[in-house]
Amino acid sequence: MFSRVLRPVATVAFQNGAKNFSTSPEMQFKVMVAGASGGIGQPLSLLLKMNPLVSNLALYDIAPVTPGVAADLSHMDFPAKVLGYKGPEELPNAIAGSHVVVIPAGVPRKPGMTRDDLFNVNASIVRDLAQCIAVHAPKAIICIITNPVNSMVPIASEVMKKNGVYDPNRILGVTTLDVVRSCTFIGAINGIDPRSVSIPVIGGHSGVTIIPLLSQCKPAVQLQEQGKIEALTKRIQEAGTEVVKAKAGGGSATLSMAWSGAKFTNSVLRGLKGDDNVVECAYMKSDLTEASYFANPVQFGKNGVAKNLGYGKLNAYEEKLLNAALPELKKNIAKGVEFVSK
Ligand SMILES: NC(=O)c1ccc[n+]([C@@H]2O[C@H](COP(=O)([O-])OP(=O)(O)OC[C@H]3O[C@@H](n4cnc5c(N)ncnc54)[C@H](O)[C@@H]3O)[C@@H](O)[C@H]2O)c1
Numbered sequence: 001m002f003s004r005v006l007r008p009v010a011t012v013a014f015q016n017g018a019k020n021f022s023t024s025p026e027m028q029f030k031v032m033v034a035g036a037s038g039g040i041g042q043p044l045s046l047l048l049k050m051n052p053l054v055s056n057l058a059l060y061d062i063a064p065v066t067p068g069v070a071a072d073l074s075h076m077d078f079p080a081k082v083l084g085y086k087g088p089e090e091l092p093n094a095i096a097g098s099h100v101v102v103i104p105a106g107v108p109r110k111p112g113m114t115r116d117d118l119f120n121v122n123a124s125i126v127r128d129l130a131q132c133i134a135v136h137a138p139k140a141i142i143c144i145i146t147n148p149v150n151s152m153v154p155i156a157s158e159v160m161k162k163n164g165v166y167d168p169n170r171i172l173g174v175t176t177l178d179v180v181r182s183c184t185f186i187g188a189i190n191g192i193d194p195r196s197v198s199i200p201v202i203g204g205h206s207g208v209t210i211i212p213l214l215s216q217c218k219p220a221v222q223l224q225e226q227g228k229i230e231a232l233t234k235r236i237q238e239a240g241t242e243v244v245k246a247k248a249g250g251g252s253a254t255l256s257m258a259w260s261g262a263k264f265t266n267s268v269l270r271g272l273k274g275d276d277n278v279v280e281c282a283y284m285k286s287d288l289t290e291a292s293y294f295a296n297p298v299q300f301g302k303n304g305v306a307k308n309l310g311y312g313k314l315n316a317y318e319e320k321l322l323n324a325a326l327p328e329l330k331k332n333i334a335k336g337v338e339f340v341s342k
């Protein structure tokens with residue numbers, strides 16, 4: 001009786017949070033998580049195990065605990081088959097046949113660090129994972145969580161180009177946490193359920209490159225004074241740092257990121273399955289601005305991103321935010337591109 005009551009919990013959780021979550025069992029996918037034993041990787045894998053669109057879950061990490069994480073999750077009474085893979089020699093088997101690869105592998109920030117300070121360690125991790133994906137699952141949709149996202153997506157893209165398997169619609173930076181936070185903060189301001197809030201967050205995923213388009217929020221944000229709009233914008237831009245400080249050396253956001261990564265992956269899977277009108281913000285190759293990668297709402301389809309929906313009309317303040325973001329974004333992108341060309 002318990003299981004009959006509890007099995008629909010996953011469905012309800014996604015329905016409420018991710019809107020329009022589909023439970024159709026007829027089409028299912030292999031999802032690989034790289035960095036599956038980490039602070040994000042474990043709860044993300046748990047949420048993916050609960051997703052009815054996932055038939056196979058491959059958990060990859062360099063940490064020795066990885067087979068144990070897989071054994072643990074495999075006991076959850078959901079149909080997805082879970083296998084653990086540990087160390088680079090097992091990476092090809094983890095990747096082979098994957099429809100989607102989600103990457104939270106790499107080091108997180110400590111207080112006082114910027115996301116760019118993670119570049120030196122995380123760049124080679126993402127480069128090496130991308131190289132293996134290029135060989136063993138070149139059609140996989142790659143969802144990059146690892147920071148600095150602004151540079152990691154160009155790195156993975158350059159690796160795919162080198163291998164002759166580049167498809168910009170399949171290499172995506174996960175900026176969903178910025179949207180999730182915006183909805184949460186605005187829900188509190190308006191006194192409404194955050195899940196009923198819809199807002200595009202454009203640009204990139206660090207400080208000034210995070211641009212919440214409060215003027216396009218639905219329903220409208222209940223703030224009249226420009227000073228309060230600016231304070232809310234700043235809070236969204238600095239929300240990651242808020243968590244890093246609160247964790248006091250224990251890392252950065254993991255649980256809210258796991259939820260955001262699961263939402264994003266669910267949307268990618270719904271697109272692969274053929275659902276119409278699945279829209280999320282994603283950071284990807286772009287010609288909308290002078291930055292060659294940019295985040296904004298996109299529509300998913302059977303081959304990753306089916307349509308870039310742009311970002312609509314900005315007000316004067318948002319134009320100013322965009323102008324402040326572009327130099328930083330271009331610098332982050334150039335650093336990623338140069339890393340692979342070295
Ligand atoms: N995009 C976002 O919004 C967002 C949000 C939060 C965190 N992050 C980023 O996600 C990353 C992971 O954060 P975390 O808190 O989970 O860190 P963590 O240290 O808890 O976990 C990282 C995991 O990656 C594994 N790993 C390291 N090198 C690897 C490799 N070569 N191959 C496979 N796995 C490897 C580690 O063993 C570890 O299990 C960080 O870079 C962090 O900044 C991004």
Ligand SMILES: O=C(O)C[C@H](O)C(=O)O
Binds near residue numbers: 147177240
């Ligand atoms: O802030 C970080 O370093 C992690 C992540 O990018 C976040 O926004 O929480």
